[in-house]
Amino acid sequence: MDIADDADRLQTLLYSAYDSDTVRELERPLLDDGVPLMRMAASAAAHVTMTLLDDEDLAVEDARVTLLVGAGDNGGDGLYAGAELANEGAHVTAIAVGRSLHEEAFSAFVHAGGRVLALDPAAEIPGCATGFSAGEAGERLQAAVEYAQGSHVIIDAMAGIGVSGALRGIAGTIASSLGFDGELPDKPALPNNEPSSDLPLVVAIDTPSGVGVNDGSLPGPYIPADATVTFGAMKPCAMVPPASYACGRLTLVDFGFDIDDCVPATEMTDGDFVTDSIRLPQLSDGKYSRGVVGLVTGSARYPGAAVLSSTAAARTNTGMVRYLGPQRTQDMVLSSLPEAVIGKGRVQSWVVGSGVPTGDDEAADADIQRETIAALLKHYALPQEVDSEDGDDAKHANALDMPPIVVDAGALDLLPNKVPAQVVVTPHVGELARMLTRLDENEVGVDKVRAQPLACARKLHELTGATVLLKGAVTMVVGTDGKSNERVILSGRAPAWMSTAGSGDVLAGMLGALLAQQDDMLAEDPALVPEVVAAGAYVHGLAGAIASQSEQRGWHRPQIYGHSKKQHFGEIGHPIIASDIICGIQPAFLQLL
Numbered sequence: 001m002d003i004a005d006d007a008d009r010l011q012t013l014l015y016s017a018y019d020s021d022t023v024r025e026l027e028r029p030l031l032d033d034g035v036p037l038m039r040m041a042a043s044a045a046a047h048v049t050m051t052l053l054d055d056e057d058l059a060v061e062d063a064r065v066t067l068l069v070g071a072g073d074n075g076g077d078g079l080y081a082g083a084e085l086a087n088e089g090a091h092v093t094a095i096a097v098g099r100s101l102h103e104e105a106f107s108a109f110v111h112a113g114g115r116v117l118a119l120d121p122a123a124e125i126p127g128c129a130t131g132f133s134a135g136e137a138g139e140r141l142q143a144a145v146e147y148a149q150g151s152h153v154i155i156d157a158m159a160g161i162g163v164s165g166a167l168r169g170i171a172g173t174i175a176s177s178l179g180f181d182g183e184l185p186d187k188p189a190l191p192n193n194e195p196s197s198d199l200p201l202v203v204a205i206d207t208p209s210g211v212g213v214n215d216g217s218l219p220g221p222y223i224p225a226d227a228t229v230t231f232g233a234m235k236p237c238a239m240v241p242p243a244s245y246a247c248g249r250l251t252l253v254d255f256g257f258d259i260d261d262c263v264p265a266t267e268m269t270d271g272d273f274v275t276d277s278i279r280l281p282q283l284s285d286g287k288y289s290r291g292v293v294g295l296v297t298g299s300a301r302y303p304g305a306a307v308l309s310s311t312a313a314a315r316t317n318t319g320m321v322r323y324l325g326p327q328r329t330q331d332m333v334l335s336s337l338p339e340a341v342i343g344k345g346r347v348q349s350w351v352v353g354s355g356v357p358t359g360d361d362e363a364a365d366a367d368i369q370r371e372t373i374a375a376l377l378k379h380y381a382l383p384q385e386v387d388s389e390d391g392d393d394a395k396h397a398n399a400l401d402m403p404p405i406v407v408d409a410g411a412l413d414l415l416p417n418k419v420p421a422q423v424v425v426t427p428h429v430g431e432l433a434r435m436l437t438r439l440d441e442n443e444v445g446v447d448k449v450r451a452q453p454l455a456c457a458r459k460l461h462e463l464t465g466a467t468v469l470l471k472g473a474v475t476m477v478v479g480t481d482g483k484s485n486e487r488v489i490l491s492g493r494a495p496a497w498m499s500t501a502g503s504g505d506v507l508a509g510m511l512g513a514l515l516a517q518q519d520d521m522l523a524e525d526p527a528l529v530p531e532v533v534a535a536g537a538y539v540h541g542l543a544g545a546i547a548s549q550s551e552q553r554g555w556h557r558p559q560i561y562g563h564s565k566k567q568h569f570g571e572i573g574h575p576i577i578a579s580d581i582i583c584g585i586q587p588a589f590l591q592l593l
């Protein structure tokens with residue numbers, strides 16, 4: 001990545017997340033130069049807290065603040081932030097959840113008038129009572145939880161990027177008492193990630209304690225935040241659900257990390273990224289060179305999907321759509337889309353399975369669409385073993401030469417075990433759980449996919465080689481970077497109004513169209529597949545946002561500390577049906593080009 005100037009660097013920071021090891025490498029040269037990162041981090045966290053108090057019309061001198069403090073540097077940030085708030089007149093109490101505290105931050109905190117309550121009987125914190133009995137420890141814990149619940153703000157500094165696994169011990173008990181354990185974060189989908197007005201407000205230091213920092217999972221108890229102040233660069237938990245839903249409003253404190261040679265762990269699409277994936281019509285173009293999409297979608301049982309997917313494909317900057325299906329769906333497609341061509345012919349991409357029954361469906365046996373799809377998908381099967389026999393090499397070459405294909409809904413259970421990267425599978429969480437159960441031969445429940453969606457999408461990519469698009473409020477794409485590494489690109493553009501029947505059929509058609517436009521480039525460079533697919537999810541989300549007149553979205557980029565403008569009140573919008581998303585496609589292109 002070549003980041004030409006600071007504006008480009010900031011733009012990259014806003015849409016990239018780096019894993020904790022990378023962040024530690026990035027901070028090292030600054031720490032070696034004596035840059036006071038912890039003081040800078042703490043100061044930003046204190047300011048964000050004061051802004052939140054101000055928004056709630058609470059004077060800082062009247063505010064009761066509870067700090068939950070771990071023994072590491074995350075706790076150090078919290079204590080310095082607490083010291084600044086105490087110096088401003090707030091009443092700040094630190095609850096120590098570990099056996100020690102960051103020494104200098106602790107003394108700054110005490111010097112500013114902060115109080116400390118230790119919960120671990122074996123704690124060694126100068127000036128704090130230790131060595132109490134188990135019974136007294138239980139009473140202290142209960143008192144600490146009640147105190148925190150009764151305060152105006154909780155600053156969560158129990159653990160940041162140094163956490164390993166699920167929160168255990170006192171930190172785990174505090175998190176399950178004040179937050180959630182086993183439940184996913186949920187709240188009304190509002191524009192601008194509005195903090196709730198319920199007290200206490202929760203400000204997380206760097207990351208909410210208990211979330212999977214590097215994969216956005218929720219391995220155990222965690223405390224959802226109204227605001228998270230994160231340092232240096234985002235970590236994946238700031239953009240990958242469900243952890244991203246627990247971060248609330250994000251503020252990024254830019255330390256000036258040199259990210260030039262760093263590969264992000266996850267990237268989020270933005271409008272500029274998407275514009276690069278759209279092929280503009282050329283002077284010499286004809287309908288065939290602009291891309292022809294072939295669709296085997298809809299069925300006697302679910303005919304509407306044929307119309308939604310074909311119309312969406314036709315509207316997404318393509319030369320032509322060819323439709324294959326039973327007489328009834330053909331008639332329906334033609335009556336909504338007279339431009340469609342019925343029957344076989346050359347295509348630059350396929351879309352299969354939307355509105356087709358799955359193998360478990362009683363309508364599956366009699367469904368001719370499944371037969372057509374199964375026959376087509378056989379051409380994409382790769383040999384399972386690397387040391388293949390002679391015939392397998394030819395099969396391998398044929399599979400690689402096939403046009404890109406979007407495998408949706410009822411076609412997912414027909415996917416061969418190993419396929420090339422131009423095969424794009426588009427499950428929602430339930431479908432992903434079923435696919436993993438089939439391919440991994442272990443029962444994978446929907447709850448597991450909900451708690452660890454990125455890990456599950458990665459697993460499916462690893463098992464099959466397919467580019468995986470997992471649908472949700474934040475849609476995740478896991479594909480290849482072309483050098484045998486994986487690339488994760490997310491899109492959080494869609495408003496929650498888009499969770500409506502047929503929305504996924506529209507997405508499948510749009511993806512097919514974008515892939516058809518780029519088919520020659522994709523064959524040369526499979527690393528483009530996840531880019532084009534994530535761009536498709538973004539355009540789909542934007543079309544839905546335009547249709548629903550909503551400024552709500554699955555993910556909001558962070559505010560850069562010190563650069564933030566006051567947020568305007570965004571429009572929540574109104575309900576839509578999937579056909580409305582198709583009407584939003586043209587204005588979405590107008591906005592992007």
Ligand SMILES: NC(=O)C1=CN([C@@H]2O[C@H](COP(=O)(O)OP(=O)(O)OC[C@H]3O[C@@H](n4cnc5c(N)ncnc54)[C@H](OP(=O)(O)O)[C@@H]3O)[C@@H](O)[C@H]2O)[C@@H](O)CC1
Pocket residue numbers: 023024027037038041070071072073074075076077098158159160161162163164165166167168169171172205206207231232255
């Ligand atoms: N990046 C930057 O530029 C800057 C980073 N900075 C800050 O440093 C933070 C990283 O600090 P860090 O390395 O000290 O680790 P940290 O997050 O405090 O966690 C360690 C503590 O957590 C505990 N613990 C661990 N696992 C646990 C579990 N499962 N359940 C329960 N407890 C568990 C562990 O306990 P132990 O295992 O020792 O018993 C220990 O007490 C970073 O997030 C940011 O805030 C800023 O200061 C400035 C610049």
Ligand SMILES: Nc1ncnc2c1ncn2[C@@H]1O[C@H](COP(=O)(O)OP(=O)(O)O)[C@@H](O)[C@H]1O
Pocket residue numbers: 409428471472473474475494495496497498499500501502503504505506507540554
């Ligand atoms: N809460 C949400 N916020 C934004 N978009 C969502 C949300 N839930 C689902 N979506 C989007 O709606 C679409 C639903 O697709 P799918 O589940 O396949 O529905 P269907 O099968 O009815 O077409 C996906 O593109 C998904 O990303």
